[in-house]
Amino acid sequence: MAMTPTRCPQRHHLHFQFSNVTFFIFGPLMMFLMYPYAQKRSRCIYITWILFMVIGLFSMYFHMTLSLLGQLLDEIAILWLLASSYSIWMPRCYFPTFLGENRPRFTCLVLITTVVSTFLSFLRPVINAYALNSIAVHILYIVFQEYKKTNNKELRHIMEVSVVLWAFALTSWISDRLLCSFWQWINFFYLHSIWHVLISITFPYGMVTMALVDARYEMPGHTLKVRYWPRDTWPVGLPYVEVRDDKNC
Numbered sequence: 041m042a043m044t045p046t047r048c049p050q051r052h053h054l055h056f057q058f059s060n061v062t063f064f065i066f067g068p069l070m071m072f073l074m075y076p077y078a079q080k081r082s083r084c085i086y087i088t089w090i091l092f093m094v095i096g097l098f099s100m101y102f103h104m105t106l107s108l109l110g111q112l113l114d115e116i117a118i119l120w121l122l123a124s125s126y127s128i129w130m131p132r133c134y135f136p137t138f139l140g141e142n143r144p145r146f147t148c149l150v151l152i153t154t155v156v157s158t159f160l161s162f163l164r165p166v167i168n169a170y171a172l173n174s175i176a177v178h179i180l181y182i183v184f185q186e187y188k189k190t191n192n193k194e195l196r197h198i199m200e201v202s203v204v205l206w207a208f209a210l211t212s213w214i215s216d217r218l219l220c221s222f223w224q225w226i227n228f229f230y231l232h233s234i235w236h237v238l239i240s241i242t243f244p245y246g247m248v249t250m251a252l253v254d255a256r257y258e259m260p261g262h263t264l265k266v267r268y269w270p271r272d273t274w275p276v277g278l279p280y281v282e283v284r285d286d287k288n289c
Contacts, residue, residue: 059233060103062240063096066278070244073269073280077251080262080283084128091121092243099236108165115168116158122175123154129250131257134182176206179246186253194266195252198279202245209238248279261285 078085095117102110132141216231268277
């Protein structure tokens with residue numbers, strides 16, 4: 041998974057391919073686990089997980105070829121994943137004022153912006169890094185605002201874990217980029233692979249976070265319960281949501 045035009049040169053590429061395996065494991069698994077939620081909320085959610093797997097595929101292609109095309113495909117897939125997530129889960133209260141709270145109009149705006157950004161990325165590849173980082177900062181802002189609004193311990197916990205995972209992932213990426221000579225000196229070439237694994241874990245947590253936030257606005261008749269695969273009692277697990285009808289609680 042690329043984020044900027046350059047990164048620290050690596051000796052080995054095989055471990056990059058293995059680090060992308062998580063995208064192909066978590067993608068179908070989350071589609072299965074989130075099936076009941078998607079039936080209640082929107083089947084468009086499946087698009088996000090398809091794009092999630094496409095990122096893994098393009099990332100493998102990029103690291104096998106180290107080509108500009110591979111990098112662009114990788115970054116554009118990330119851009120479209122974030123755009124689809126915006127369209128589905130962005131709370132209406134954060135929509136631009138001129139759109140009111142009209143989600144179809146907001147979706148059209150996101151689509152147009154993403155198409156324009158996609159074309160610009162081929163003309164000015166450096167734009168990708170700024171676009172992706174700007175989106176990440178905006179998502180953090182929304183999470184922070186929603187964190188202040190809620191007293192729900194479960195929602196607060198999943199938000200905290202998501203931000204910590206993202207921070208660790210970002211730290212590994214920045215360290216790989218800025219401290220390249222040091223990691224080469226100690227013969228440690230795996231930070232970029234660690235970035236791949238961490239960010240592939242961060243997205244399921246982020247998706248569940250946004251689903252919980254979204255439910256407060258879009259699913260007033262339902263309660264979402266966070267569950268973990270393979271077992272809730274395990275210290276580490278893959279999060280997903282279980283939809284409960286309030287009138288049956």
